[in-house]
Amino acid sequence: MGRKAHISDADLVAAAARVAAKLGPGRTTINAIAREAGVPVGSVYHRVPSRAALLAEVWIAAAQAFAEQFLPALAAAGTREAAADVALVTPRFARANHAAGVVLLAHRRDEFLDEAPEGPRARAARLSSDLQKGLGDAARRLLPNDKRGRERLTVALIGIPYGAVRVFLPQATPPAELDPVIAAAARAALD
Amino acid sequence: MGRKAHISDADLVAAAARVAAKLGPGRTTINAIAREAGVPVGSVYHRVPSRAALLAEVWIAAAQAFAEQFLPALAAAGTREAAADVALVTPRFARANHAAGVVLLAHRRDEFLDEAPEGPRARAARLSSDLQKGLGDAARRLLPNDKRGRERLTVALIGIPYGAVRVFLPQATPPAELDPVIAAAARAALD
DNA sequence: GCCAATATAGAATAATAATTCTAATTCTTA
DNA sequence: TAAGAATTAGAATTATTATTCTATATTGGC
Numbered sequence: 001m002g003r004k005a006h007i008s009d010a011d012l013v014a015a016a017a018r019v020a021a022k023l024g025p026g027r028t029t030i031n032a033i034a035r036e037a038g039v040p041v042g043s044v045y046h047r048v049p050s051r052a053a054l055l056a057e058v059w060i061a062a063a064q065a066f067a068e069q070f071l072p073a074l075a076a077a078g079t080r081e082a083a084a085d086v087a088l089v090t091p092r093f094a095r096a097n098h099a100a101g102v103v104l105l106a107h108r109r110d111e112f113l114d115e116a117p118e119g120p121r122a123r124a125a126r127l128s129s130d131l132q133k134g135l136g137d138a139a140r141r142l143l144p145n146d147k148r149g150r151e152r153l154t155v156a157l158i159g160i161p162y163g164a165v166r167v168f169l170p171q172a173t174p175p176a177e178l179d180p181v182i183a184a185a186a187r188a189a190l191d
Numbered sequence: 192m193g194r195k196a197h198i199s200d201a202d203l204v205a206a207a208a209r210v211a212a213k214l215g216p217g218r219t220t221i222n223a224i225a226r227e228a229g230v231p232v233g234s235v236y237h238r239v240p241s242r243a244a245l246l247a248e249v250w251i252a253a254a255q256a257f258a259e260q261f262l263p264a265l266a267a268a269g270t271r272e273a274a275a276d277v278a279l280v281t282p283r284f285a286r287a288n289h290a291a292g293v294v295l296l297a298h299r300r301d302e303f304l305d306e307a308p309e310g311p312r313a314r315a316a317r318l319s320s321d322l323q324k325g326l327g328d329a330a331r332r333l334l335p336n337d338k339r340g341r342e343r344l345t346v347a348l349i350g351i352p353y354g355a356v357r358v359f360l361p362q363a364t365p366p367a368e369l370d371p372v373i374a375a376a377a378r379a380a381l382d
Numbered sequence: 383g384c385c386a387a388t389a390t391a392g393a394a395t396a397a398t399a400a401t402t403c404t405a406a407t408t409c410t411t412a
Numbered sequence: 413t414a415a416g417a418a419t420t421a422g423a424a425t426t427a428t429t430a431t432t433c434t435a436t437a438t439t440g441g442c
Contacts, residue, residue, distance in 0.1 A: 002418025003408040024302045026217010030398060040421050041401090047419095051400065106299055108361070152372060155355045160376055162348045163354020168297070177226045181343060181380045185351055188379030189372045193388025194438040220429060231391045232431090238389095242430065 009047055010061075012037050014099070017058045021102035021170060024057055025111040049117065056116035056124060059109060060098035063127045066093055071134045074157070080142050080190050083157065087186035090161035091174045102170045105162055143190070156189035193201070200238060201252075203228050205290070209248045212293035212361060216246055216302040240308065247307035247315060250300060254318045259283055262325045265327035265348070271333050271381050274348065278377035281352035282365045293361045296353055348378035 094101035139149030285292035330340030
């Protein structure tokens with residue numbers, strides 16, 4: 001079955017995520033990724049077709065991990081009060097997974113996806129539209145009278161916690177004291 | 192006194208800001224800036240010593256413009272209620288100056304300043320510390336009992352509006368309906 | 383009108399970084 | 413244990429982009 005790989009594909013994506021979190025996607029070179037992962041550049045190209053494709057995988061992995069936390073919590077929220085707690089998914093995610101948090105929260109999606117090949121681009125689009133759909137469904141349920149409900153829910157449950165956490169990223173991790181502040185702000189934004 | 196310049200230094204920085212807002216600092220090439228500004232690359236280098244120096248000026252110009260709005264408003268706020276309205280400086284700034292807003296709100300400071308020469312770097316540091324100082328003064332005034340007052344004020348007046356606005360940037364401009372939501376969220380974060 | 387100063391112009395060069403290519407290693411299994 | 417698959421390894425090549433350099437054009441003052 002051939003020689004054993006030093007690292008898994010997921011490890012490679014994680015190494016790329018750490019570099020991208022630190023330097024930003026624009027300065028994330030294949031050399032830097034290879035060094036961070038501890039493999040030669042040739043091995044990187046053995047696994048991925050291009051730098052653009054790898055950067056796309058970095059964003060997709062981060063977004064997927066976030067969506068797995070966020071969407072079920074959102075779907076389960078039956079009241080506005082409960083929905084406000086969904087805003088806490090973001091700080092928790094940022095604490096548990098610093099690099100993915102920085103990728104998602106401190107950089108622009110476009111910079112990871114602009115030059116990506118079709119396949120990854122489509123998967124990324126699906127992730128984004130899943131998120132939109134989840135927010136739309138929840139808005140109809142929780143804010144039925146608000147014509148711009150989805151936008152408001154997005155601001156309350158994504159934008160506000162995102163901004164609050166970003167005050168601390170990428171140098172530090174958001175402190176625990178932040179969570180009640182985020183929850184209160186999200187609640188206020190929903191009323 | 193010599194030949195007249197086609198564009199001013201400020202115009203050049205503004206052109207660089209538009210490119211950086213669209214592509215991100217990492218992909219902001221001198222060629223793209225020269226094209227956007229309508230001058231040849233040689234002229235760019237006649238005015239600035241390096242790409243890194245120019246990117247730094249982009250960030251500094253944006254931060255300066257923001258600080259000129261934000262700091263006086265913050266200094267004038269005598270009560271917590273009034274302070275919450277300072278949070279509206281951010282959406283207003285983003286509407287009035289799209290490129291600077293995106294530079295400041297949708298990209299990382301580091302990516303503009305990491306390789307900057309000493310001079311611009313020092314000016315940028317001064318801007319940042321002015322902002323910190325303004326927030327510290329206001330926190331002592333408005334949240335005297337909170338040991339982490341400055342952090343909380345930063346979250347309420349910078350982070351929250353920033354995150355709310357970012358839901359719309361860089362494609363669109365934050366709608367007017369957003370302002371009361373931001374104000375309410377900031378108020379909640381301060382209480 | 384001529385000279386010095388200041389810019390424009392853009393081609394030439396140098397640096398950096400992506401990608402390809404050729405070998406050399408392991409691992410599996412037959 | 414030899415063959416073939418999958419991978420490591422990193423040197424060589426190509427592409428892209430920053431920077432330098434050598435004219436050329438304007439402008440203002442004498």
